Amino acid sequence: MSRISGASAIRRSCELDGGGSLAVSKSVSQSRAQAEIVPRDNAVADRVIDIVSQLVSEVHSSLGSARIVTLHSSLDRDLALDSLARTELLLRLNRTFRVQLPDKLLGEAETPADLVAAIIRTTPRTEVALEPTSGAPSPRPPVTEPIEAATLTEALAAHVRAHPDRVHVRLRHSDGSEEPLTYTELDHGARAVAAGLLDLGLKSGDRIGVMLPTERSFFVSFFGVLYAGGVPVPIYPPFRRAMLEDHLRRQAGILRNAEASILITNEEVYAAARLLHGLVSGLDQVVTARSFEKTPPLPSPMPTTAGATALIQYTSGSTGDPKGVVLSHANLLANIRAIGSGMGASSSDVVVSWLPLYHDMGLIGCWLGSLYYGALAIIMPPQSFLADPMAWLWTVHRHRATITAGPNFAFELCLKVARDSPLDTLDLSSLRAVMNGAEPVSPSTIRRFQERFGPYGLRPEAMGPVYGLAECSVGLAFPPMGRGPIVDRVSRHPLARDGIARPAAPDDVTALEFVACGQPLPGHQIRVVDEDGRELPERQEGRLQFRGPSATSGYFRNPEKTRALFDGEWLESGDRAYIAGGDIFITGRIKDMIKRAGRNIYPQELEDFIGGLDGVRKGCVAVFASPDPGTGSERLVVMAETRLIDLSQLDRLRRAIIDASQSILDISPDDIVFVPPHTVPKTSSGKIRRSAARAIYETGRLRGGLQPLSWQVARLAFAGVLPRLRRANRKLGGLAYAAWWWFLLGCTGLTLWPLVVLLPRRSWRRNTLGLGSRLFFRLAGNAISIEASAPLPNGAFVLIANHSSYLDAAVLSATYPNGLTFVAKHELADQVVAGPFLRRLGAVFVRRTDAAGGVADTMHALEAARADERLGWFPEGTFTRMPGLLPFYLGAFEVACQAAIPIIPVTIRGTRSILRAGQWLPRRSAISVHIGEPLAPTGRDFAAALRLRDAARAEILTQLGEPDLEHEHVDLP
CATH class of the missing domain: 3.30.300.30 (ANL, C-terminal domain)
Known part of the structure; x- marks a missing residue:
């Protein structure tokens, strides 16, 4: 038995991978339209009815002939065909009619009439199309893993720099075609998504829901969220219409807990996503990934650190109390590296996966692990596997894959389907690691899978039962590569009564069998403890605890569950287990255990x-x-x-x-x-x-x-009334705040302008401006916090600051009590309102696009500095709506060097969130100002100015937490 995260049965989660479609508004009319097509081919309809009836009688044998199947029988309500029964039905129809029905029918088909219509529309396949392709793919040059990377974004950046055109993923579609995705394409697409999210107001650390099927947009959206400084929260796309309400209510619970403000989806499930918009009052935007395609890409990712949250992985649970496992970049990379070390992973590996990308085993274990090592990942939609389980193994064959993984039921499906599939040319000899996890591993399944596919090259030692959980990123215990599975037979009663895993006699027919899930990954530890927390000896069952660098810091916004998760420095797995010979044997879930008559x-x-x-x-x-x-x-x-x-x-x-x-x-x-x-x-x-x-x-x-x-849609729409009202109220509140903000600004301006123009002394004017600015920000609810690394010097200096918004000058006026001589762009001097105002404050105007005039203006600034003025300068020269620090002009640093006065680097944060360029609806947000230590010039020549500029810019960039746009060209307005 093993468990990878909360996915004890990935079969249901892959049903929900909406790679087919879910057009809620069209479903009823679509079914009626399809029903009208059926009479065109009565033979097809009769044969479909026969096949469905036969399957129903097999699945529900006790019903006998009492269950009548008609063209309009509901596959869910009337015939009770669950996901695996639907999978079997699709396989039988494909074989009978020699067609390849769309995978999306697993979720879309509601009646046999829908199946008949689909068969009539589908062209029969030929014998040639049924034959698997062969031929080993060309070897790829080896690449080095990014061992210096501290974050996932740095790992991707390293591959983009080293081999931009290397194919990272081949996305395999249901028709057998493949779509390559290179590292550069992933990076470029992610930058566009990031820019679009920032346009929507994403702030660092915001959680973003990603409700996408296994398609190209998932990969770019996931990294796009990371590039923008957000935290991706993958959730299940809806797939089966019959389960729509229950599914969306669960996802709504996750989005509420995550406090997600934006949800990314695609056009096919957008209608369902809009229902989520109604259920979650805090969800402000529902957007499609395609809407970002034409957005100018973000020049560089938002900076992040190893300890920053990179993913919130929600484990299975109730709607009202979802558990979001918080995982940092450091956690994920530690787990990927530990798994890779245990498996000997490298860029020469080829990984085949059909696992859902919103489960940790598919997301982290297969995709992100492949990305880190530079290995080729062949990713299939889960529905493709469900529709034709052998497509998984044929894909391994085609690409000479070395690594693959799946839950136990996937191996069972392959065994079932293989009975009727031609396997003569199947070759699985390339596989060196076949991980079986995510749900209890059956010893019988392993034995039968080895026996069935051994003649086709599958080596017995390639099979590897593994154990892990989302709270440890994905993996915790792996067997040594090449060892093969170990099955332990233990006596039933000693284990049930005393918790002792005593080896059973060979003839004990009541013995229990448990599969060894390997040893802890490098750098990780596992122990088994009793109810008092004391570590138990080998072959004694107890609570499994673990620790290591992959372990989560807790559950998002769930302090009670987080406290229960930790036992000092150890984390509770929630499983019972015993250790034998260094291997972990999982016996069951603690919460499911029933104590009766002294037995477990x-x-x-x-x-x-x-x-x-x-x-x-x-x-x-x-x-x-x-x-x-x-x-x-x-x-x-x-x-x-x-x-x-x-x-x-x-x-x-x-x-x-x-x-x-x-x-x-x-x-x-x-x-x-x-x-x-x-x-x-x-x-x-x-x-x-x-x-x-x-x-x-x-x-x-x-x-x-x-x-x-x-009825489901109607209930969901009704349930969304209150959240929509709350959202509308919040928007009205935002509009009211914006109106108040502009009213306050107008009153402040109407008061300050005549005072500044008429007061006789410059010091009075500047003090009035500072007082008015402080009062404005206080009344507007934009609190300013100031942190200074050192006190400001008494003499002249040049104070430089990053430029993010129109508000920056007012912030500096409110921050520096004695006022500054601002260096302003020359265009303001001729303005009717700004010109007189700035001249009375003693501003120095500089021309930014006139080289000769700019030199003369710089001399005026130098004269002011030598006259003991304290200059306030924005060396970027302008600002943009995009986060980031633009290149610095040299004027401020030339003046500092020539006048032999220090540069004071100041970092302003928060003004871009209040009033971004091109935005006229201000938002309530705090402002922080960091005043760095004075930087003294080291000479008066050009080289000294360059050194001073670079040092000051590096200081501001460190404090700012935004991308470095040093090489970005911005046209001056």
């Missing part, structure tokens, strides 16, 4: 067995404990979904469940509850929500079933 009972084994009984919906069984008010003890409760209604059939099924419980646990359930389909609650990744099932049981809400899409 794990429900999964019983759930799996009951799910295989005739009449029970497989994967729709919950076993949990519920308190008995009469005795004060716990009752063992079984909740199972069924469509049976005949009392005699239900009675036989009840006896079968009792017999199963007796044979497996030696205990009978206290209560068995039969519920209609879609009652047993599940997480978005397909795990049974046993605590939610217990709540349903204890409150008596034992009803289920899926509602029509129109």
